[in-house]
Amino acid sequence: MPNKQEIIQGLKQRLTFSHSPYSGVQVVAAVVYEVEGKECIAYGVNVENVSYGLTVCAERSAISMAVTNGMTSITALYVMSNQSDPISPCGACRQVVTEFMQDEQAPVLCVNEALNKEWKSTLGHLLPNRFDLS
Numbered sequence: 001m002p003n004k005q006e007i008i009q010g011l012k013q014r015l016t017f018s019h020s021p022y023s024g025v026q027v028v029a030a031v032v033y034e035v036e037g038k039e040c041i042a043y044g045v046n047v048e049n050v051s052y053g054l055t056v057c058a059e060r061s062a063i064s065m066a067v068t069n070g071m072t073s074i075t076a077l078y079v080m081s082n083q084s085d086p087i088s089p090c091g092a093c094r095q096v097v098t099e100f101m102q103d104e105q106a107p108v109l110c111v112n113e114a115l116n117k118e119w120k121s122t123l124g125h126l127l128p129n130r131f132d133l134s
Helices: 004-017 058-068 091-100
Strands: 027-035 038-045 074-081 107-112 118-122
Touching (some): 004 038, 004 074, 027 058
Antiparallel strands (some): 107 118
């Protein structure tokens, strides 16, 4: 299983795949998950649309890929952007992550492309009192 540095290198390799012609903000995300006891990683990039509301965030793109591969639960989330400071998941992505990341202490790591700044958090910190079916 890839370690943290390998996942971050995977993010860096995929950052330029972002389709961000309107904002210029490239974002790539990785979700770590398990399928049948095997740890897996799915990557996704932001895909902007001229009608901004139709833009798909990198986090949701990665989650969709993971669901396609049989994922039912996320154990970690990584986010990278081309901005000088790390950016965290937007509110909509935080709620979508909640659907699949049940552990409030699950790690969320946000880094910048230069890899000289990082921001660590947890799901519980990102979205306290989150909405779920319980």
